Amino acid sequence: MFAKPHLVRLTAIALPLAAAAGMSTTAQADDWAPTRSIEFIAPANPGGGWDTLVRTTSRVIQEEGLAERNFAAINVPGGGGAVAWAQIARDSGNPHKLFATSPPIILVPLAGASRYDHTDFTPVARLITDYSILLVRDDSDYADIDDLVEALRERPNLSVGGGSAPGSMDHISIAGFASAAGLDAAAVNYIPFSGGGEAMTNLMGGHVEAVITGAGEASGQLGEGSELRALGVSSPERLGGVLADIPTYQEQGIDYTFDIWRGVMGAPDMPAEAVAYYEDLFAQMLETDGWQQARDQLGWLDAYQNSEEFGAFLDEQKELFSEVLTELGLIGQ
Amino acid sequence: MEAFNNLMFGFGIALEPMNIAYVFGGVFAGTIIGMLPGLGPISALALMIPVTFAMEPSSGLILMAGVYYGAIFGGSSSSILLNAPGVAGTVATSFDGYPMAKQGMAGKALAIAAYASFIGGTISIVFLMMVAPLLSRVAVAFGPTEYFALMVLGLTAVVSLSDKSLVKGLIAAVVGVMISIIGIDLQTGTVRFAFGTTHLLDGIDFLVVALGIFALAEVFYILLRGGGGKEQPRNAIGSLKLTRKEAGEIAGPIGRSSVLGFFTGVLPGAGATIGSFLGYSMEKRIAKDGDTFGKGNIKGVAAPEAANNAACTGSFVPLLTLGVPGSGTTAVLLGALLVMGITPGPAMLADRPDVFWGVIASMYIGNIMLLVLNLPLIPYIAKILEMPRPLLLSLILIFCMVGVYGMSFSVIDLLFLLGFGLLGLGMRLFGFPAAPLILALILGDIMEESMRRALQISGGDWMVFIDKPISMWLLIIASLSLILPVVKPLLQKLRARG
Known part of the structure; x- marks a missing residue:
């Protein structure tokens, strides 16, 4: 043969x-x-x-x-x-x-x-x-990662939506982030949705306060006229395209990356x-x-x-x- | 006026010879895919991704959208003729379509389904065109609390779907909710009722239950009554023509269900199946002859068919305006668009108007094609009923088995199909209605998930369901639809006495 x-x-x-x-x-x-x-x-x-x-x-x-x-x-x-x-x-x-x-x-x-x-x-x-991205609504009070971390510290029940079940990717990503920021990872009020898209629509509608999802999936929702704002990405360096303006976690003083x-x-x-x-x-x-x-x-x-x-x-x-x-x-x- | 100009621009694209060919190819393939149980639009679209990759994005989407709404259009045929839903969205069509076929009115049932699908499809495209950007607000306004309330409202239809005994209807509904619980729980990741096998981790597919409990149970029931050997009476198809009176009767249900179906479709996660059930139960409640629903009422065919096609168009709203898929099928469409270099979402309308308006214009053309394609075919498709009974019953069996196996390639699912066939037979023999079980199975999942999600966000506070206006109103309507049927006869009695 x-x-x-x-x-x-x-x-x-x-x-x-x-x-x-x-x-x-x-x-x-x-x-x-x-x-x-x-x-x-x-x-x-x-x-x-x-x-x-x-x-x-x-x-x-x-x-x-x-x-x-x-x-x-x-x-x-x-x-x-x-x-x-x-x-x-x-x-x-x-x-x-x-x-x-x-x-x-x-x-x-x-x-x-x-x-x-x-x-x-x-x-x-x-x-x-791909990397994780942290999103809030465009009219949110949280201007950067520090604001969100502070808010999470004061109000651990702040709802963070994600596109997968507890204990899977998005949850691990936000838990690791919380831990690196000196918060109690287990206290994060992670709300699982059946996909990143569903989580993002719930963020747009104000049903949750923040969302963690894949940067690739979110890129279509960002840019001109977007209702969402990204606070940070989990990459070691800045990403390209519409994501180029989004600072990494590390740039904002939180030593954490997630692939x-x-x-x-x-x-x-x-x-x-x-x-x-x-x-x-x-x-x-x-x-x-x-x-x-x-x-x-x-x-x-x-x-x-x-x-x-x-x-x-x-x-x-x-x-x-x-x-x-x-x-x-x-x-x- | 602007919408008109945009639409003309869209027709300019959709009427290009190649695109006309794509619309036709799409709706034709869709009709056939829809007719075959098990082979749904999701798998068909996934197979087409490599084909559409090299195409102009507007052409690719025109073709794939055609397959999608064509399948919903064609799915009614096997629901009506064989009691075996071709796609999930046409389950409710079989409630009255199949009894009509048994009474020798298959031709009329199929014709009504075709007209209702056409009108539902067309009305919803007008909506899609005029108000899509506005409607994305509606989709966004629905969070977990609102979904929970909507599902509660949907479940109240159990009352109208359990014709003889409400208790039996409720029992069937509870069984449906129990089946919906099987599998991995998204909220905690816990595996529920899977008995240690990986086969049950994702629960039991809705179509396995529907095909078993409707089609297979019907086959068993006919065999049990010894009808298996008898020759089917000739000329079982009947006339396709509607009388003026009949046309007048179905106009209202089609109009109402088109609007209802469209809005259901706009909500991510709801879709054609829930839309058709809502349309059916709404008409059953409104109708003066509501008690003949389920026994071959033409309105019971018209309403779900208008609703499911309208919902199918509606599901393009979140896809095209938000870039969020509302169903498995639109998730595949989203994937295909991404591969073609188009990112659906808020910016698409401005960046790629050719894709947005082209596909909308093509839907008008596609719906006309579907009507022209399907109407003349009805006598030939309905001929299937003239087959000798033994052949027909074996055909239904094969249809169901191939359909179920084709979905999962799992022999275990075939055993489940058989099990649900026997369950359906038992339910028929003891007078339990099957529709509440199916309805509860569809709604139970989303209802439970939404409720727990809402409570998790609110920190366990049940007041959220009343604090939010949309969910409060939905729950009020739900309570009214439960209380009114009880109170109405009492009031009438009182009035008669006074």
Whole structure:
């Protein structure tokens, strides 16, 4: 199968490309290529972050002709990812199964809602990141982060809406922020909505006093004529586009950053040569014009890590999240 | 005048030959997708994202919007003919549409559904065009307290939906609320009633319950009565024509339900399903012949069909003016627009008027196309009823199973479908109405979530529900609609005596 001439030729082209992209190519990279369609799973319904990542990457890979096999986008919704993870975990060693991932792969198991966590799967690559953003109404009294922190100190029941359940991304983000600002993280009155959009409409209507959500999702709501005002972003440096004027938390004296990263993982015990193949594939993809165009439109920022780095990063994230969740009293001792 | 100029500008875009082709392709595909249970607009739109990526954004949205409202338009066919709702928004259509079909008036039911959908769709586009920016205020004004009050008002419809025994209707409603509780609780992240399996983490899909309790239960019921082998009488379709009197009868319900449906659609999270139920129960209460609802009343087909199409258009208000999706389907549309480089929201009307006005103009064209496309097809679609019974029943079974499996690819859901079929059969045999269960299942979720959210924001103070004017009025109307049916006969008695 691998000896087919056209396959050899394709890999021969692919290799210099990878080298040009400055990626470390392992020795086995040219030894393996997919022999059938790759199932690329979004562990959620169409429309969300994972789904967008899966569909966008599949499309770019196909349009740029990066892979000789088709990437088939598949939605396996349920349990915030748990249904898909349970399915993929049974498919140990399958080199044709990938899925989109982000902090829930750590948070959902920590909350006790999934038997499987990131250590059960093979990290392939981290691709992009988004950051948290703190919003208030445009006519709000809170002019900057300090005002909000002061208000939270005096009135811990000040309602902060977010787009995900307690103990998941938005809640962790605001809890970590509160902690860094010297507040009691567990006292934050976090109001979960079923999405960042719903949280923002509730902010516009004055039903909650502040909202924490993804900067990418909020960017459409900011700018000219907006009813919302951003007080800060969780990035280490200022973001671009309509978000360029928004100071970071760090600029405002609160030493805290929070990443909403997204990446790709594979079935448990995926063969090393397959991992190497996909690592290179995604690294190449990030260099294409098609990707850069789509990425900018979606407000994502590249944050590539290869399999090894991504694995280590996931372990660090787990430590960090466990700390915050323990402080929130959301992890059973 | 400005709206008129804008609309002409929009027609300039929508009438480009390619865009006409997209509207037609969209509504045609939508009609077919709508007819097949399980295959809903959400999955169809998700599949289309790669296709629309390279398109001009206005064309992409015209095509995808066409699929969406086309599906709601087409969804009534299987509700009426097979008692199997094609999409969630057409469940209420089966309450009177299916009895009409059984009485040999399938043609008329389908024609009424088509007219009502067309008028509901068109009226709501006028609203969308004239007042969309203003209406975004309405969507924003609804917070957790207001949603709770609205859901309470919706639940009072249980009274009008339980025809014979109110107690049995309430029992069915409680079962519906209980089913809605299954799964991860958003407020705390706690898993409820999942019995340790991952399959129940997201609860049970509404369509699984609806298909089981309506379509499958009907199949079982016919089999149980030994009707399975009998030949269906010929000419079961009947005339498509409406008499002048009938047209007059449905005009009011269509008008009222179009307005009600549109406003329901504007509220994020409410949408076509709730809109159609509200329209149906409102008409049942208003109508003088309200007791014939559920037995094949033409108004019972007209009202939900006008409402669900109007709600579908209404759901474009928060999407286009706020950039906030109000439903699963509009969430996919939002994603598609973002991929095409359009950020819906307050700035879109100014930045990309071509997309906004183009899609609105295309909706007028699409609705006319749907009517012209669907009316001549009715005799052919309705032919399905002339099939021999054994074939028809097997077809319904296959329809339901493929539909449910196609939603989740889960065999467990098939077992649930069967279970709800048996539950539905039991309910029919013992005289429990199914509609209150479905209504409570749809509303229970949002009602509980909103109530707890509101209380969390208020710090546990129940007075918020009365302090806020919108929720106070909704709760007053809800109480009145519960008290009036009891008080009215008493007053009449008193008057008769005096």
